[in-house]
Amino acid sequence: MLETVKCYILFEEFSAGVYFPLHCWVRYCEGFENNFLNIYIYRYLQDAFKVPLVIQLTDDEKCMWKNLSVEESQRLARENAKDIIACGFDVSRTFIFSDFDYVGGEFYKNMVRIAKCVTYNKVVGIFGFSGEDHIGKVSFPPVQAAPSFPSSFPHLFSGKENLRCLIPCAIDQDPYFRMTRDVAPRIGYNKPSLIESTFFPALQGEGGKMGASDPNSAIFVTDTAKEIKNKINKFAFSGGKDTIENQRKYGADLEVDIPVKYLGFFLDDDVELEHIRTEYGAGRMLTGEVKQRLIQVLTEVVERHRKARAAVTDEVSDSFHPADGKALN
Numbered sequence: 001m002l003e004t005v006k007c008y009i010l011f012e013e014f015s016a017g018v019y020f021p022l023h024c025w026v027r028y029c030e031g032f033e034n035n036f037l038n039i040y041i042y043r044y045l046q047d048a049f050k051v052p053l054v055i056q057l058t059d060d061e062k063c064m065w066k067n068l069s070v071e072e073s074q075r076l077a078r079e080n081a082k083d084i085i086a087c088g089f090d091v092s093r094t095f096i097f098s099d100f101d102y103v104g105g106e107f108y109k110n111m112v113r114i115a116k117c118v119t120y121n122k123v124v125g126i127f128g129f130s131g132e133d134h135i136g137k138v139s140f141p142p143v144q145a146a147p148s149f150p151s152s153f154p155h156l157f158s159g160k161e162n163l164r165c166l167i168p169c170a171i172d173q174d175p176y177f178r179m180t181r182d183v184a185p186r187i188g189y190n191k192p193s194l195i196e197s198t199f200f201p202a203l204q205g206e207g208g209k210m211g212a213s214d215p216n217s218a219i220f221v222t223d224t225a226k227e228i229k230n231k232i233n234k235f236a237f238s239g240g241k242d243t244i245e246n247q248r249k250y251g252a253d254l255e256v257d258i259p260v261k262y263l264g265f266f267l268d269d270d271v272e273l274e275h276i277r278t279e280y281g282a283g284r285m286l287t288g289e290v291k292q293r294l295i296q297v298l299t300e301v302v303e304r305h306r307k308a309r310a311a312v313t314d315e316v317s318d319s320f321h322p323a324d325g326k327a328l329n
Contacts, residue, residue, distance in 0.1 A: 007193040010164045014049065021157065022046060022053040023147045023167050023192070026080060036221070036305075037200060037265060039087050041168050045195075046093060051166075052156065055084060056147050057098040064136040074100055082317050083221065086308035089320070095156055096320040099143055107152040113187040114142040118179060126175045144173075145180040148192040165192040170199065201261060205237035221306065225299045232259065232295050240280070240287035251283035252290075259287075259294045266297050 010020050024042045026035065046053045059077035063070055077098040084096065103111070118141070123129065129138055148165050150157035157163060167177055174196055181191040202210040202217040210218045216235045219228055239257030241247040254260050254277055267273045276293065279285040 007166065007195065010166055010193045013164065018163070019049070019051050020164050020166050021150055022051055023165050024053065024055045025144060025147075025167075025169060025173060026055060026057055026084065036083075036087070038168065038170060038197060039084055041195075041197065043087050043089055045166070045168060046090060051093065053089065053094045054147055054153060054156070055094065055096045056144070057081060057096065058144065060099040060103075060136075060143065061140055064134070064140065070100065074098065078317070081320065082312040083305075083309060085312045085317060085320055086305055088308070091319050094320055095153070098321075101321070103143065106154050107146050110146040110149055110152045110187075111142040114145050114180070114183050115139070117183045117186050118142075123179075126179055141176055141179060144176050145183065148177065148180045148184070149187075149189045151189070162190055164190045166195065167192050168195045168197070171196045172199075200265070201258060203231060203235040203237065203258060205256060205258060219298055219302065221302055221309070223302060225303070228298050228302065229295050232291050232298070236262070236291060236294070238287045238291075240290075241283075244286060247286055248283045252280045252285075252287070254281050257290075259290045262294055263290075263297065266294075266301055 014020060022042060022045055024038075026039070042053060042055070045051070057077040057080055059073040062068055062076060063073035066073075068076075077100070081096050081098075120138070123138060123141060127137075127141065146152045148167060149161070150163045150165065151161040169177065174194070177192060177194055184191045200210065202214075203219075204217060216231055219231060223231070237256065237258045239253035239255065239260070241250055241252070252260075257280075260277060260280065263273055263276060267276075276285065276290060280290050
């Protein structure tokens with residue numbers, strides 16, 4: 001589910017011929033659903049509007065929050081970039097950078113401008129930092145905020161510093177960009193607009209928590225067909241009834257059924273999806289049948305991504321974040 005924040009001005013300007021850049025922030029994760037659904041949303045927006053896309057890989061954040069070495073964080077970011085590229089972005093309109101490699105120059109100047117506008121008390125109130133957190137965490141919000149302003153990328157947007165930026169992000173990133181919107185007019189820039197997505201549910205249901213710490217909570221792009229089948233059959237929470245007789249009589253509760261929710265995201269055929277919802281909700285389909293269809297869909301999606309990922313060489317990856325920079329179409 002998506003929610004928009006002040007997008008109407010941006011789209012009015014777009015209708016009048018003023019394009020907008022997309023700024024997307026990616027935290028490395030091997031879990032397929034949350035990160036990669038957002039990434040496919042980024043690609044859809046780029047394809048639909050034919051606009052430039054800037055993707056920020058926050059390898060510094062991973063280093064500070066997950067207690068990883070700088071070198072390991074950089075390695076993960078490089079792998080993440082290949083996963084992103086495999087989703088099919090237009091290289092002529094896409095710039096991917098990592099914080100460790102790029103921060104400096106005009107980007108750093110904007111970081112300082114942002115930092116001067118946010119008091120310590122305010123950043124603690126927004127992000128909940130405590131006295132036990134190291135200062136790296138406290139200083140990170142301006143790093144994530146700076147790409148919201150095109151002037152941070154003079155090689156991409158020279159002479160276009162006042163373009164409005166659209167930021168698709170997960171709902172947990174809202175505090176960063178609410179802060180950014182508050183700061184923007186104080187440093188002479190337009191406020192970015194947001195499209196926020198809610199979290200994808202864990203396999204165990206809405207009350208579960210998806211994460212790499214629990215490999216059975218999500219489908220991963222590294223999962224084999226056998227692992228996908230096992231996870232869906234064993235762990236995907238069902239809204240179907242406990243017996244075939246009761247399922248035929250009462251039907252499934254679609255509001256809590258995870259296989260149906262996942263099909264809503266991954267099944268391209270809307271007619272088939274509505275058929276499944278109708279038949280399953282009425283008891284004419286059983287849980288096993290719905291899970292089997294989901295297994296087929298997810299296996300195809302993951303295998304398609306795996307093949308695309310294998311085709312992303314170091315040379316292809318470098319073309320999305322060249323050392324000498326590039327202008328975007």
